[in-house]
Amino acid sequence: MQKQQQVSDKVLVIGGGMGGIRAALDLAEAEKKVILVDRDYTIGGLMTQLDRTFPTNNCDLCTLSPNLSEGSRQEYIELLTMTTVKGVKGGKGNFTVSMETAPRYINLDKCTACGECHKKFPQCVRFTPGLDHRAPTCMRYPQATPQAFSIDLAKCDDVEGLMKSCPAGAINPDDMGRKFEVTCGSIVLSPGGSLFDPSHLDYLGYGQQPDVVTSLQYERILSASGPTMGQLVRPSNGQQPKKVAWIQCIGSRGLQKGAGAYCSSACCMFALKEAIVTKERFHDDIETTIFYMDMRTMGKDYERYFLRAKNEFGVRFVRSRPHSIVREGGAENLSITYSCDDKSANITEEFDMVVLSTGFRISDEVRVLAGKLGIDLNSSSFPVTDPFNPVATSVPGIYVAGVAQAPKDIPETMVQASAAACMAAGDVAVPVKAEEDREPPPPEFATVGEEARVGVFICDCGENIGGVVDAGALAEFASQLPQVVVSELKGHGCSRQSMREIQESIRDNKLNRVVIGGCSPRTHETKFQETVRAAGLNKYLVEIANIRDQATWVHSNSPQDATAKAKDLIRMAVGSVIRSQPLVDQSLPINKDILVVGGGVAGMNAALQLADQGHKVYLAEKTDKLGGLAARIHSTIEKGDVQTYVKDLIARTEAHENIQIITRALIVDHSGMPGLFKTGMQTGKQMFYRQIEHGVTVIATGAKPNRPPQYLLGENAAVSTQLDLQALLAEKPETAKAWDNVVMIQCVGSRDDENPNCSRICCQSAIKNALRILALNPEARIFVLYRDMRTFGFHEEYYQKARELGVIFVRYSREQPPRVQAGDGGIEVSFTDPVLGRELTVAADHLCLSTGMVADEDGNSELAMLFKLPRTADGYFLEDHVKLRPIDLPVPGFFVAGTAHSPKLINESVAQALAVAARARTMLARDTINLGARSAKVDKNICAACLICVRSCPFSIPFINAEGYSEIDPAKCHGCGVCVSACPAKAIQLMQFEDDRILAKLEELFERTNA
Amino acid sequence: MENFEPVIVAFCCHYCAYTAADMAGSQRLTYPANVKIIRVPCSGKVDALHIVKAFEKGADGVYVAGCLEGDCHFKNGNVRAARRVESVRKYLEEIGLEGERLEMVTMSAGMGYRFAQVATEMTEKIRKMGPSPIHLALAGGASEARKAANI
Amino acid sequence: MEYIKPFKRILLVGCNECVTVCAAGGRKEVGLLASGLHMAVLKSGATIEIREHTLERQCDPEYVEELVPMIDGVEAVMSMACGCGVQEIARRFKNKPVFPALNTKFMGASERQGVWSERCQGCGDCLLGMTGGICPIARCAKQLMNGPCGGSTGGHCEIGEDTDCAWALIWERLKALGQIERYVEITPAKDWRPGGGSGPRKIIREDLAE
Known part of the structure; x- marks a missing residue:
């Protein structure tokens, strides 16, 4: 008998940025073994260098850090930092990967990250890239994982002294690094992108003019953990700038030497964010200007953010590509020269600072890595992926996620990371459950009947709290409160260092109650509960005073008020925590069945993935057949055959033994809790009532094609939508062949008062259909009337191709929309050409409107009501965290995929469906659900x-x-x-909300008032 | 009482109003610092006694903030809360406090702006009404309160 | 309010029996009233100290004894029990003024959460066995004994649409029970003596009384 090849039970994740961490966490939580490698000395990637993220303008560090600490704590994850992949052999199910770890010269087990070595030998630690002109530090950010230093031995001339400086004896100058091999069943490639370096473009002045910076450098200047400690100052003279300009598309859209042909997709949003944050800081004391070609705010609710920047914050937008940035001899300021549509002469304007919005590119290192993995790359060096599965590379068993797949922003990276985790998990064997060798937490010490000894820990949280109030003074204030034994200031309470200090303080000071003065208990309560539990304290004896979200963030205009309120909140928390009592969590067995609502591409993909993993799936579809909107689409812009794909998907879904399809399903009731839901529906023609018990619910209800009654749509046969047109082009090409003049109007029923958001898909649909018409009739004249062409990512190349083939793109403004009237034998479309400055009229054989999609208002509002799910203002389902948890809905146990979330392309819907499967599995891997103690x-x-x-x-x-x-x-x-x-x-x-705790809060609040 | 700064207690349900307050924070929407939040799992948990106690201790205004109608995570806690607020209002009137010092409001988790708006409006309203007579009595002693009561 | 005006320190006593169940005088209502009284007094420019205590049952002397250690510290007592409780406290503490905080209205049943209706007047001579389980004494405004008066229309009493005619209910009920002959029987004039007509009533259970 032939020996069967053994399938490995490990997944290798290459790259420890946000995407890699998310993939590793999803796999680990689904009880798959993971090896996470990163060449850097700490994981976190690019996101850790950002100041805040759009559209919520949250600080990243605090949302990311719990993820990171989570990452290193997981027993299923083996973390290898300073490690690179050297070679790959084998195939899906059994790869052998050779790796090399560089010497850190520090024993990670011993290092406590005390900083002594760094204090005494600052020259021996690596220099932080970017603008850091403080003493170099190797801890890139305060919540780093692993929480340890690394030594650059080459820079050290007193090795012995360095060794002696370490109180923990962790420095090992003989560290050799090591070469080794690992086996794995599948690989997730998530090395991230690098940023375009504009140094060689001398007309931008980058590298010569200190006040010309890249967007990432600007981000570091704004960041509280950055070189200027969050002070926005000009690198040249340390003064606050008065006029800042952003220049878009640096290194993108094939514009400069060495630039990618694609659009980098995220730069418009981060320029907006940087401009808004700048405005927030300085209000009227600063002018912000963005020079752009097309504002590409096509993500969920991004258009609103754009409008806010323009209308609320007064950010100025200039549609122009500046020609040069120079500093005239002796001048202090930079001059930007540019031209505009409405003026023939060049304009020169002075600015204090110029930010270059540099795009993403694939680094040489990643290109070499891709070569070792044997995956095919496209002309821009990004991996070629399956048209209907954007994470599947050309090599089975190797999946790609994040910017390394295509330029994208954080939420899309998170989606792809989960999707890659889902695919990778399918290729590996189920690991033998490890014995419970994890050290159990120390037994809880008795607190009942003991006098309360409270420890108060105040987070400075960078600029977030310390920037508005004197956090040290708050700690001092708290130390005076009754029964408070210790009160200390922590930089970031959620960093591992602070957590450890809090635990030590609990032990040393015999604390039996803890108050954290920091951020929201909604996001951080669990974390601090775990922290105190690990120190032997019952986890319900900690309370958070939310002095960030409820004081410093919202009263930043009056530090005095913020301080007084923060004091109130801390005193209330202390009063309450004194009366808290130790509690025990409840748990129940979980139901591992799944209800998927919606039988389109997203719903079917999620169902298939989960069914393949052995889960029973109920797929409830409102209509009488599967397929959704995609069943009406013939081809993608990349020429992927959608009809065949959807047919195959339906066939597989119908044949799957674990999937039960329920058509004509109308959901009528819902109850239960995560892991134990009950949903009732009326089904079939007779509307029989049936109830389904399930542990997880997937919302994949899709969206509706929009058909606003504008521009004669529905009145004149020569007017259609892009959706109608693509069907006609596939089914009756001869009709289109006869067209000489075709006009397309973009943003019909999108980006207006009624539907302020962008429908994301229409620009590429227009180009797809225009190219198809030209293929049928190369002589056809096609006019595309647009406001901003939003051909993000690789779609930019199709845009370029369309222009090469003679498609005429004419911009119109929202204030001056095109006018349409029925003429003899055609449609007359009149519009103003901004370049010619003249009004033109085209007699079109066909007018096609890019109407995009809208949320299914009736269906969604009904479901939202039944399931208690929040929605966005335009009716799409609102995710739990728009950045980091784009597929988890705020109600635990609910996930969203496809256009129920926001308008998106088919492959994006697929990625989200796969991601949902991965996220659902993290929940279903457990056998019980913790119900908490409330x-x-x-x-x-x-x-x-x-x-x-x-x-x-x-x-x-x-x-x-x-x-x-x-x-x-x-x-x-x-x-x-x-x-x-x-x-x-x-x-x-x-429990947790006992009356005496609430009364204590009132008591403490009014003590001051009445004193 | 010159420069009167009211103290307002907002009982906020965890799922909607408290989340909206966090949202107001992350969007950096400013509102008066007079509003102090007490978190409860559901607005239906807010005890009539706790509302009355807040006034007894000197609150100038109190509001209970829950989910939008139909959105309560516990079916109808917000509707109960609204009824309770209505009855406590009547009780306050009986005692001689203006019922308008107590409000029930609803909002969804995503409505950071509404949280800020409600906090601002409530503060403005109470500021116009002036300090609660109880607040006055507690702060200024009996004689001032008597004066205020006679006017 | 008028009752307590002269006092600086009073004790507000609740009862954890019937008045708790009907949300009138339990711990919660005691707290609410204490707060309310406190505020009302503060508002009038005076001050007052209100102590709260809730007894298991105010109508039993043993439970009332619980108040002994508290009673000297206060000038007056306010009871949130029914009249029985108020009187029991007044009996026990002869030198303290005791005031009722509730108006005891009737013996009733709860129709649903928060809605109570009168059902019994303690007449001492129960005739529910004759009337299909519906009491014409408690539920007929005129306490008629032999069928409805002329004001009964469509099942309602002439008092108002909200009040059912007890006799209409009795008729329906007897019909349902197949006992309409009971309806025709003439009930003689009621003897009101057991209902209090011969002065305050007392029950002595020889086997229990000591």
Whole structure:
């Protein structure tokens, strides 16, 4: 018998940026073994260098850091930093990868990141790239993982002294580095992109003029952890700039020497963000100008962000490509020379600072790596991927995610990372469950009956808190409060260093209550609960005073008010935590079945992936057949055959033994909790009622093609939408062959008052259809009337091709839309050509409107109501975190895929569906669900058995037991507290929200007022 | 009481109003610092007693902020809260406090701007109404309160 | 308010029995009233200290004893129990003024959460066995004994649309029970003596009384 090749149970993730971390976490949480390698000495990638992210303008560090610490804690992840891949052998299921780890000269197990070595030998630590002109530090950012230093031995001339400087004895000058091999079943390639270097473009002055910086450098200048500690100053003279300009498309859209032919997709948004953040800081004291070609804000709600920048913040937009940036001899300022449509002469304008919005590119290193992996690359050196699966490379078993796949922003990277994790997980064997060798947390020490000893830890949180109030003074204030034993200032309370210090403080000072003065308990409570638990304290004895979201962020205009309020919040938290009591979590077995709502491309892909992993999937489709909107599309712009793809998808879905398809399904009720849902629906022609029990719900309900009654649509047969046109081009090409003049109008029913957002897909649809018409009739004249061409990523190349083939693109403004009237035998379209400055009229054989899509208002509002899901203002489902959790919905156990989330292309919908499968698996890998400890508890000695709780509970949980008092099963209680507030005997308390804690907060709040 | 700065307590449900408050924070929307949030899992958890106690301790205004109608994560806690607020308002009137000092508001998790707007409007309203007589009595002693009561 | 005006320190006593169940005088209502009274007094320019305590049952002397250690510290007592509780406290603490905080209205049942209706007047001579389980004493405005008066229309009492005619209900109920003959029986004039007609009532259970 032939020996069967053994399938490895490991996934190799190359690259420890956001994408790599997300993929590794998803795999680990789904109980797959992961090796995460990064060539850098700490993971985190590019995102750790950003100041804030759009569109929420959140600071990245605080949203990212919990992810990172999570990453290193996971028992399934082996983290290899300073490691590079040297070669790859084998194939899917069994790759052998050779690697090399560079010497760090520091023993990671011993290093405590105390910083002594760095204090005494600053020259021996590596220099932080960018603008850092402080003492060099190797800890790139305060929440780094691994939390350790690294030594550059070449720069050290006193090795012995350096070794002695380390109190932990962690420095090892004989560190050799090592070469080794690992085996894995699949590989996720997520090395990220690098940024275009504009040094060689002398007309931009970059490298010669200190006040010309790249957008990333500008980001570092704005960042609290950056070289200027968050002070926005001109590198040349240290003064605050008064006029800042951004220049878009540096290194993108094939414009400069060495630039990529593609659009880098994210630069418009980050320029907007930087301009807004700048405006926020300095208000009227600074002018911001963005020089652009097309503003490409095609992501979810991005157009609104653009409008806010323009209307609320007064950012100035100039549609022009500046010709040069120079500093006239002796002048202090930079001069930008540019021209505009409406003026024939060049304009020269002075600025203090110029930011170059540099695009993404694939680094040589990644290109070499791709060669070693044997994957095919396109002309721009990005991996070639499957037309209907953007994470699948040309080599089976190797998947790509993030900027290395195509230029993109963070949420799309997160989606692809999860999608790649999903695919990679399918190629590896199920690992044998490791013995519980993880060290159990220390036993909890007794706190009941003990005098409260409170420790208060105030986060400075960079600029976020410390920038508005004196955080040190807050800590000092807290130390004076009754029963507070220690009160300390922490830089970032959520960094590993601070966490460790808090744990030490708990032990050393015998603390039995902890208050964190920091950010929102919504995001960080779990983390701090784990921190105190690891120190032996019951996790419910910690309380967070949200002095960031509720004081410094919202009262930054009055530091005095912010300080007073922060003090109130801290005192309230201390008063409350003193009365907190140790609690035990409840748990229940999980239901591993899945309900997918919507049978389009997204729904079917999610269903198939989950069914392949052995889950029972109920696929509920509203109509009588599967396929959704994609069933009406014939081809993608890349010429992918959509009809065949969808047919195959339907066939596979229908044949799958784990999938039960329910057509004509109308969801009518829903109850339960994550892991234990019950959803009722009326199904089939007879509308029979049936109820499904499931643990996870996937929302993949899609969107609707928009058909606004504009420009004679629906009135004149010669007017169609792009969707109609592509069908006609495929089904009746001879009709189109006869057309001489075709006009397309973009942004019909998008980017207007009624539907302010961009529909994302229409620019590429127009170009796809224009190219198809030209293929049928090369003589056809096609006019595309547009506001901004948004051919992001590689679509830019099709845009360029269309122009080469003679498609005429004419810009129109929202204020001056084209006018359309039916003429003899055609449609007359009149518009103003901005270059000619003249009004033109075209007699078109066909007028095609790019109408895009809109959310299914009726369907979505109904589902949102039943499932309690929030939606965006334009009716799409709103994800939990627009940056980092783009597929998790805010209600745990719910995920969203496809155009139910926002308008998107087919392959983007597929990626999201795969990602949903990966995210769902992280939840379904567990056998039980933790219900927390928030439940209502009855004091039987006080209960008068009045039945008020029984009658008021929204879930009918309380009952009067045989002993004659009300009993509430903590495993069934949802923890809303309605019974608590209704009980006339005050016999019920809601754990974590006990009455005495709420009264203590009131007491503490008014103590000051009334003093 | 010159330069009167009211103290306003906002009982916010975790799922909607508190999240909206966080959203207001991350969007850096400013609102008056007079509003202090107490987090509860559901607006239906807000006890009539706690509202009354807040006034007894000197609050100039109180509002309960829950999810939009139909959006409550616990079915109808927000509707109960609204009814409760209505009855406590009547009780406050009986005692001689203006019922307008107590409000029920609703918002969704995504409505950071609405949170800021409600906080601003409530503060403005209470500022115009002046300090609560209880606040006055507690702060200024009995004689001032008597004067205020007679006017 | 008028009751407590002269006092600086009072004790507000709740009862964890019937008045708790009907959300009138339990711990919660005690707290609400204490807060409300406190505010009302503050507002009038005076000050007051209100102590709160809720007894298991105010109508039993043993439970009332619980108040002994508290009673000297206060000038007056306000009871949130029914009249029985108020009187029991007044009996026990002869030198303290005791005031009622509730108006005890009737013995009733709860129709649903938050809605109570009168059902019994304690007449001492129950005739529910004759009337299909519906009491014409408590539920007929005129306490008629032999069928409805002329004001009964469409099942409603002439008092108002919201009040059912007790006799109409009795008729429906007897019909449903197949006992319409009961309806025709003439009930003689009621003996009101057990209902209080011969002065305050007392029940002595020989086997329990000591």
